[in-house]
Amino acid sequence: MSNQEKLVQAFSDALGIAQDLVQDTLEYNTIKEWDSTAHMVLISELETVFDVMLDTDDIIDMSSVAKAKSILGKYDVTF
Numbered sequence: 001m002s003n004q005e006k007l008v009q010a011f012s013d014a015l016g017i018a019q020d021l022v023q024d025t026l027e028y029n030t031i032k033e034w035d036s037t038a039h040m041v042l043i044s045e046l047e048t049v050f051d052v053m054l055d056t057d058d059i060i061d062m063s064s065v066a067k068a069k070s071i072l073g074k075y076d077v078t079f
Contacts, residue, residue, distance in 0.1 A: 014042035
């Protein structure tokens, strides 16, 4: 499974949304499923899937799928 597929699966599982909704343009609080509680579930899922420990600033800054890719890139995850 590619990192892109893992990312899509992680967002889908954590937010309880269809995989086709997971696009780079999807942003925090633009859908009811991605609220503050779901955001923490998402962070946990991403940390587990990609075996990383995100710092507080990264957690706060993760405001979209595109931003998640950028942040994960800092941890040597490539897309």
